[in-house]
Amino acid sequence: MGGLLSCAVGLAACNSDDVGLGADSTGTGTNGSTADVSRDDGVDDSPDPDDASDPDDGRTLDGGTGECGGCVDGSGSCLPGDADEACGALGGGCTVCEGARVCAEGECLAPPACDADGCDGCCLGDMCVESPNDDACGAGGLQCTQCPSGSVCDEGACALPCETTCDGCCADSGKCIGAEEQSADGCGLGASLCVLCDVGLDCVGGVCISATCANTCAGCCDGDACLAGDADLQCGIDGGGCIECGAGTTCEPEGCVADPMALWDLTLLDGEVNPADPMGDAWDLFQGLPDPYVTINIIGAPVESEFVDNTVFPVWDEVVAQDVTTVQLTAELTFTVWDSDFGLDSAMAACTASIPAEALGSFYELDCVVDGFEAWSLSFAITPSP
Numbered sequence: 001m002g003g004l005l006s007c008a009v010g011l012a013a014c015n016s017d018d019v020g021l022g023a024d025s026t027g028t029g030t031n032g033s034t035a036d037v038s039r040d041d042g043v044d045d046s047p048d049p050d051d052a053s054d055p056d057d058g059r060t061l062d063g064g065t066g067e068c069g070g071c072v073d074g075s076g077s078c079l080p081g082d083a084d085e086a087c088g089a090l091g092g093g094c095t096v097c098e099g100a101r102v103c104a105e106g107e108c109l110a111p112p113a114c115d116a117d118g119c120d121g122c123c124l125g126d127m128c129v130e131s132p133n134d135d136a137c138g139a140g141g142l143q144c145t146q147c148p149s150g151s152v153c154d155e156g157a158c159a160l161p162c163e164t165t166c167d168g169c170c171a172d173s174g175k176c177i178g179a180e181e182q183s184a185d186g187c188g189l190g191a192s193l194c195v196l197c198d199v200g201l202d203c204v205g206g207v208c209i210s211a212t213c214a215n216t217c218a219g220c221c222d223g224d225a226c227l228a229g230d231a232d233l234q235c236g237i238d239g240g241g242c243i244e245c246g247a248g249t250t251c252e253p254e255g256c257v258a259d260p261m262a263l264w265d266l267t268l269l270d271g272e273v274n275p276a277d278p279m280g281d282a283w284d285l286f287q288g289l290p291d292p293y294v295t296i297n298i299i300g301a302p303v304e305s306e307f308v309d310n311t312v313f314p315v316w317d318e319v320v321a322q323d324v325t326t327v328q329l330t331a332e333l334t335f336t337v338w339d340s341d342f343g344l345d346s347a348m349a350a351c352t353a354s355i356p357a358e359a360l361g362s363f364y365e366l367d368c369v370v371d372g373f374e375a376w377s378l379s380f381a382i383t384p385s386p
Contacts, residue, residue: 067091069344071106080344081106089344104288105341116141122156132156137313142275142282143289145311157272157313162191164317165269165379167363168206169194179206189243190362198223207241214239232256246361247384248326258326258360263385266321266329268294268305269363271378273337273348275312278373283339283348290339290348294378297334298324307340323385329355335366337376349375355382 070081071088079086079094082103086094089106097108114123121130122138122145129136129144132153136144139156147158159165166176169188177186177194186194187203197208201223204214209221219229220236220243227234227242234242235251245251248262273292276282283290292314293307303321308314336350351368360382367377 071095082344084108106344114141134158138289138311140275142312143310145289145309145313148308148315148317150317151270151315158270158311158315159313160270160315160317164191165363165381166191182206184208200224205241205243207243209239209241248361256358258330258357260326262326262360263323264326264329264360265319265383265385266296266298266303266324267381267383268316268318268320269379269381270313270315270317271337271376273312273314273376274374277348278370291341292348292376293338293340294320295336295338296320299328299331301328307338326357326360329360329382330357335368335378337368337378351375355380 068078068091069089070079071086071092071094073079073086073094078091079088081088081094084097084101084103087097087103087106087108088094092106095108097103099110101108101110103109112123113126114128119128119130119141120139121128121132122136122140122142123129124136124144128141129138132138132144134147134151134153137147137153137156137158138144145158147153150164151158151160162170162174162176166178167189168176168178168182169186169190169192171177171186171194176191177188179189182188182194182203184197184202187197187206187208188194189206195208197203201208201210202214204221207221208223210224213221213224213226217226217239218237219227220234220240221227222234222242226239227236229236229242230251230253232245232249232251235245235256236242237253237255243256245256248264249256249258251257271292271294273283273290275289282288289310289312291307291309292311294305294316296303298321301321301324305316305318305320308316332352332354334350334352337348338345339348349368349370351366351370353366355364361384362382364380364382365377366380368375
């Protein structure tokens with residue numbers, strides 16, 4: 001795993017002049033990454049003339065298109081629109097929130113009766129849903145979210161089925177068993193149904209092989225048989241299990257290797273974002289949930305996903321990049337998760353990582369950790385382009 005933070009969490013804009021960062025990258029597996037980053041103490045709080053979210057620089061809050069992303073006050077000035085005394089969005093007039101009402105995403109709203117203090121499930125407006133379901137999923141008194149089509153609510157989180165996201169095998173219960181967690185009682189790869197290894201065989205790397213073969217074979221093992229391991233259909237070295245090299249890869253002395261110019265499609269499957277920001281506050285008022293979307297700066301092909309409304313367990317199942325090469329995907333990429341808010345989008349956190357070549361044709365997971373704060377995690381499927 002590897003990566004570094006590109007900007008501090010919670011900033012309205014990522015700008016290298018605003019935050020100085022140092023980073024470490026560590027590897028923990030073949031198809032996942034964790035970025036654990038330390039920020040330095042040098043923060044420049046002065047107005048940034050290039051930052052369109054800064055109301056003090058005389059520009060509108062929309063990136064300079066001439067339209068106001070917040071609200072317009074009586075003098076015609078564009079304000080952020082996130083204050084109780086000046087609330088609004090998308091260039092509408094500023095409104096003063098009265099009484100107990102507060103400004104939330106450009107609207108004056110009254111606090112809901114349901115909150116984390118009185119609800120163990122999720123809140124559907126003022127009602128507490130104690131037993132979350134696919135139509136109202138969540139936990140901890142956060143606002144409920146409807147799970148997208150194809151996903152299910154599992155212990156308060158929307159998730160895609162095992163056969164869509166698993167890099168190991170799927171148990172009868174539907175749970176994904178990763179290759180590193182498998183045993184002779186349940187073994188397999190590629191989101192196949194877990195199988196029981198024959199007597200005398202053990203599960204190694206998702207393949208049933210014998211200990212004798214594993215300890216004596218220079219090629220790869222198919223059960224208790226030692227094979228050369230130099231064929232695309234039976235590839236492997238050092239007594240590991242024989243695997244079939246997928247499209248876009250060939251069997252080399254070191255195992256299945258991706259062609260540098262092979263073309264791939266990148267599908268953003270699902271993810272999880274921390275329900276609270278680094279200060280412990282919800283991303284939106286009234287325990288409101290963020291509306292996450294993802295940007296990736298693939299060299300020559302930057303991409304942006306759709307946003308998922310009101311959830312900390314977003315399910316996209318969206319092809320975000322097509323026909324990108326091995327070289328592009330395995331280069332250093334910056335992944336940023338944003339909260340969509342009426343034109344005043346804010347970066348929740350950004351991490352930089354390189355997708356390992358062995359994840360091509362399989363699944364990839366990335367965890368973003370900032371100064372010990374677990375900001376978000378994302379999962380991807382990488383498949384050969386048709």
